Amino acid sequence: MGGTRSLPPYGPFGSVATSPQPEVTTVREKTSPRIGAPRSRLPGADEQPRILLIEDDPGDAFLVQDLISDSDITPQVTWVRTLAQGRAELANPEAQCVLLDLHLPDADGLDAVRQILQVAPWAAVVVLTGLAQERTGLAAVAAGAQDYLVKGQVDGDLLTRAIRYAIQRKHTELAATAVQASELRAQENARLERGLLPIPLLRDDRVQVSARYRPGRAQSLLGGDFYDVVQTPDGTVHAVVGDVSGHGPDEAALGVCLRVAWRAFVLAGLRDGALLGMLEQILVAERSGPEIFATVTSLRRSPEDGSLRIVRAGHPGVLVHSLADIRLEEVDGGPALGIVSGGSWPVTDLPSPRDGAVVAFTDGLIEGRIGQGSQRLGEAGLLALARKHLHLPAPAFLDTLISAAEDLAADSGGLADDVAVLHLKWSGIT
Structure with missing residues (x-):
């Protein structure tokens, strides 16, 4: 090392050394x-x-x-x-x-x-x-x-x-700092997940519930997809699947809010369009900006005749299947919650097989781009996949359905959006 030259105090000083300078x-x-x-x-x-x-x-x-x-x-x-x-x-x-x-x-x-x-x-x-x-x-x-x-x-x-x-x-x-932030995100994910993905409230074993949630490929936090299942004292099974637009903690928290509100309204006796109207009021009051909206499918199955009553607010249809076949039901619906003020949502009654099941899902499952093109998987593509794997038991059916959708979208980077899928199966179907 060269000498003991030191940086002088503030103020002018004499000549500057002429040794080679750095760039x-x-x-x-x-x-x-x-x-x-x-x-x-x-x-x-x-x-x-x-x-x-x-x-x-x-x-x-x-x-x-x-x-x-x-x-x-x-x-x-x-x-x-x-x-x-x-x-x-x-x-x-x-x-x-x-x-x-x-x-x-x-x-x-x-x-x-x-x-x-x-x-x-x-x-x-x-x-x-x-x-x-x-x-x-x-x-x-x-x-x-x-x-x-x-x-x-x-x-x-x-x-x-x-x-x-x-x-x-x-x-x-x-x-x-990065480690601490990662730990905080994990804790926040766990809290939000408990709120978005609840334990179904069932009173007997006449219905079996299987569900899957998978965050989109680019998300570090849960999105706003949610679901819930409640069986009221009369034996009616109520279910909901919803999707808050956007991603991040605010949207996930709003999804939790809507999911909890839906359960409370069902237990309080609200049904169908009146229930969605109350959910919309909650969304408008709690959302972070006027651009935020939510799509929802709410359904209930009667214990007497097994009929399905479905209300749809800007959400994809549902898959209804028996042991032998599966079909896509895109019933009439109304606008997504938060889009227009004073919207209405028609109610549709569907017959369901005695030993049947219904599958509701968020659009993340069908929005994946097939190959490197711009074509979406869509409801028709999902129905084709479902028919190929109809024989599988519910948990394996859901896993295979999601994996197949991901494989088809692999060349385009996978499924970009969050995916929530809810499978309700009634006694008698294997």
């Missing part, structure tokens, strides 16, 4: 800076760090470069004179460390640190302070900087080691 780019004011660049990468053992030096004093700036040149690293250094220029330069995600003078023409002290952390949360920050401002350096670390260096007490080894350690600490901090 430096002087940046003038840029317009329309891009904010929100991605996190920087941690440099490997053989990779030199990329440094942004924000320093208004040319002498101090060149001495920093000289100290670095005396070390065993040859970083790429970009030098700017103002915080505004630094903010613009941080649009470049390659900067891994910011050497920040705490006294700049357009910012001073901790305010400069806060602004850098705001626009470049991925970058390590090392502040440069004078001897009289050492307490300010400690405050900068408390505010989020990785380290501080006192001018007049820094040599080349200390400066380069501080840069390396600062980048390492920042990388560790970002990794720990």
